[in-house]
Amino acid sequence: MNIFQSIPLKKLNTFALDVKAKYYTEIVDEKEIPCLIENETFRENKRFILGAGSNVLFTQDFDGLVVLVSNRGIKILEQAEDYALIEAGAGEFWNEFVIAMLKSGFYGLENLAMIPGKVGAAAIQNIGAYGVEQKDFLHSVKGYRIEDNEFPELPAKECDFSYRSSIFKSALKDNFVISSVLYKLLKKPNVNSNYKDIKNEIEKDGIKNPDPHYIFNCVSKIRGRKLPDPSDFPNAGSYFKNPIIKKELLAELKASHPDIPYYEMADSVKIPAAWLIEKCNMKGTIKSGAGVWKNHSLVLVNYGTAKPVDIINLANEIKSKVFQKFSINLVEEVILI
Numbered sequence: 001m002n003i004f005q006s007i008p009l010k011k012l013n014t015f016a017l018d019v020k021a022k023y024y025t026e027i028v029d030e031k032e033i034p035c036l037i038e039n040e041t042f043r044e045n046k047r048f049i050l051g052a053g054s055n056v057l058f059t060q061d062f063d064g065l066v067v068l069v070s071n072r073g074i075k076i077l078e079q080a081e082d083y084a085l086i087e088a089g090a091g092e093f094w095n096e097f098v099i100a101m102l103k104s105g106f107y108g109l110e111n112l113a114m115i116p117g118k119v120g121a122a123a124i125q126n127i128g129a130y131g132v133e134q135k136d137f138l139h140s141v142k143g144y145r146i147e148d149n150e151f152p153e154l155p156a157k158e159c160d161f162s163y164r165s166s167i168f169k170s171a172l173k174d175n176f177v178i179s180s181v182l183y184k185l186l187k188k189p190n191v192n193s194n195y196k197d198i199k200n201e202i203e204k205d206g207i208k209n210p211d212p213h214y215i216f217n218c219v220s221k222i223r224g225r226k227l228p229d230p231s232d233f234p235n236a237g238s239y240f241k242n243p244i245i246k247k248e249l250l251a252e253l254k255a256s257h258p259d260i261p262y263y264e265m266a267d268s269v270k271i272p273a274a275w276l277i278e279k280c281n282m283k284g285t286i287k288s289g290a291g292v293w294k295n296h297s298l299v300l301v302n303y304g305t306a307k308p309v310d311i312i313n314l315a316n317e318i319k320s321k322v323f324q325k326f327s328i329n330l331v332e333e334v335i336l337i
């Protein structure tokens, strides 16, 4: 493991922001992690564990150590008639992992097709899309706890998964390097086609019994239409979380906006942030090289010349307009560093 100085991060974040890391290293084998944790540069500096950089916004040069996690490897640990227990290295690319699982006949992750990023961060963020969250199939998370040098395996129920969150963003924040994630996948498909966009596609294609391969292709097609490819239009996916509000506020908002969309939750409702942004006439706005994507208002894009401050200014303008119009505070899904 070598530690380098003053390394550009432009190719290591999907916003393609031109920032530098004071120190930088890469982990290609999980056996390197204990040595990393004992390293003086790691111990004495601020540090940031980086996957594919598809959910981060570097607000400035990083004045510490960036650790790129690249350890790969997929192992079948156990198989029974109806399930398989799979371990994937934190540095495996998520979509490649999903494809490998489909090809092996292990199902469940197909609705999470085409999400950029690596397996380790999928557990941090509890990624979700089209009616499925990765927690639905996660068995456990292995990694190194920095403060006590332990290497625990945390079962899913101890990971506090919720909407785009987990224990790794709260109690274990900055204190855990995920080395691998274990998933319990189905050997008999149980297709989840409840999401409206998927249903529409199935109807359009006239499919009677969609299988997991169809769902994977269908989700990939829908995403391709809506979301900009970061290699053409650098972005980090949904910039904001969909806000969860009290039913009383929804009732008030319905008086002035009868068409407000929402998803029922136990004692609250979730509002699509994209709709709120669109209603503030921000869809397609471009300012100083930063813009709101023309096909999906939740995605902010670097049109090539944006600096971190330009993205942040645009995000702040959106937050302020949404608050003025709807009394709703948007919260970033993207992690600001």
Ligand SMILES: Cc1cc2nc3c(=O)[nH]c(=O)nc-3n(C[C@H](O)[C@H](O)[C@H](O)COP(=O)(O)OP(=O)(O)OC[C@H]3O[C@@H](n4cnc5c(N)ncnc54)[C@H](O)[C@@H]3O)c2cc1C
Pocket: 014, 048, 049, 050, 051, 052, 053, 054, 055, 056, 069, 090, 115, 116, 117, 118, 119, 120, 121, 122, 123, 124, 125, 126, 127, 128, 129, 176, 177, 178, 179, 227, 228, 229, 230, 235, 236, 237, 238, 335
């Ligand atoms: C076009 C596009 C579409 C997207 N669509 C979706 C979507 O549908 N659903 C969704 O949920 N997300 C989506 N995202 C967001 C993003 O893909 C996910 O959040 C993804 O899990 C981030 O993975 P990453 O490897 O890039 O993580 P990074 O951005 O590198 O890191 C994210 C966080 O995880 C931490 N981290 C990463 N690896 C480790 C590790 N091994 N140990 C400890 N901490 C670690 C980092 O410190 C950081 O806090 C999208 C992004 C883009 C660009």
